[in-house]
Amino acid sequence: MDELTLLSEFRSEMSGPTAAETDAARAALIAAMAQVRPGQPRTKPSGRRFWLPLAAGTCAAAVGIAAAAVVASGPRPIRPAAKPAVLTAAIVLRKAASAAASQAAGHGRFFVSESEYIDPSNGRDVPAQRTIWIGNGVTGRLLDRGWGATGSPIPPGLSFGRGVITWSQLLSLPTAPGPLLAKIAGASRDNGQPLVQAEFATIVGLLFESPTTPALRAALYLAASRLPGVTLVPAAHDLIGRAAAEVYVPPGFAGNGGDALFFDPSTSAVLGVATLVGSNLQCPPAWEAAVLAAGYVNSTFQLPAGAPASLRPVTWRRAVPGCPASASGQPSASPSPS
């Protein structure tokens, strides 16, 4: 048997696409075709959630694969796009994973994250500042000006699905996306949400205010990219107006909101998180936070590099008719002095 015959048998047992995978690929192509259908008026984005009516229509089966603009006009029947921009949630999540995988690990006794948040569902509709020091085997500290926690000591512990894990347990999580996703699924069952939303929420919880290693961060982004239905919100911005990749898992028919993650695909940095309300994505989230700075320090009085001296002005969506009362709060025009 020669080397090419052996090679031709290598992985020859791999199966072809499933019907769902074929359907998803076809739906992505059909969505691209729809952009250039002759005579069809082009839809111009009018806001952050402009894509929702489209997504609810013919593209619903695309399972998170959305096609971006394709330009075809002019005297010839076809004009290729100069630079096709085809982005899906899976692509940007994998890009973030790739960025994370090439980074060096940080070190310190504490991981500190400073963020700014709005919490209208709890009546806190002005921006507040929160700084959390998470200790590696030691007590940390929480300074939350919105909740009045002025340097409260906190025990070691990080959110993990329904429970809490320690820093060292976090570092012992698998860094291969498959086994990691299995762990995440185990920790996410029976939390009251559909499993995929719960898994996504667990991933968000592990990424936000958390001392993930680059390998774990990469695995978390890859795990998120594998969740069925994970969706990218085009042209999104975080709470303080930074351009961000925003991904979330659309709610099912139950209409429960889920979590959204804002991140920078080129650096893998988490920029913020939000808790969505119901199925109307035009409604302001119930809660939203933007990470101002994060990093490793050796005392609970040190701040991470790049921590700003004051809060940033926030960009908050206006509620539209029909939004739940808990989501209709509007923040002040400028941040509150802390």
Added chain:
Amino acid sequence: MSSGQPDAELITRSGSDPSAFAGVFDRHHAELYRYLRRRVDRGLAADLAAETFVIAFARRGAYSADTQDARPWLYGIAHNLLRNHWRAERRQLAAYARHGADPLADADAAVAFSLADSRADAAAVSAKLAQILAAMADRDRDVLLLFAWADMSYAEISQALAIPVGTVRSRLHRARRQLRALVSADSLTAEALTAEALKHTETRAWTN
């Protein structure tokens, strides 16, 4: 119906009738997916295959109507996408070589594979093949796998990867020589081969 029409005709027609491009999808998607699936995990293969056709559709205006078969063009797009995942591919091949279990295998396929006595020989050398594929230069591996798995000619590979035919020939020659040497290297231990493959993999991972 698109069954009898060459790819070039469908692609040209899709300029005025975008739906004609669906015929290209129906003809090539499953095969392209299967090729990608042998190189990366299931989720990524599905994404890359889907993305390939979306990009191909966007670029159909640049397609040369002289080329009847769209496979080289489609595989070329797929390889441009796959390039971002070379490192992951090497790691998975190295893991296969190290543990003897294919990280890309589906659970059901792995069971079926282990029960198939007739393929025991192939299973026995799979780890060695994974070693040499992991250690091989990425560009050489692309040429080799297009030749062996996509059944492409030198000219088609040249077109897909946008390289001269002479370069295809030299890369394929080098890749086959490495493969041949490994398959016949009975005197070398699996551990030594694994260490060698991993050394190459690690070196490239830090220099990418």
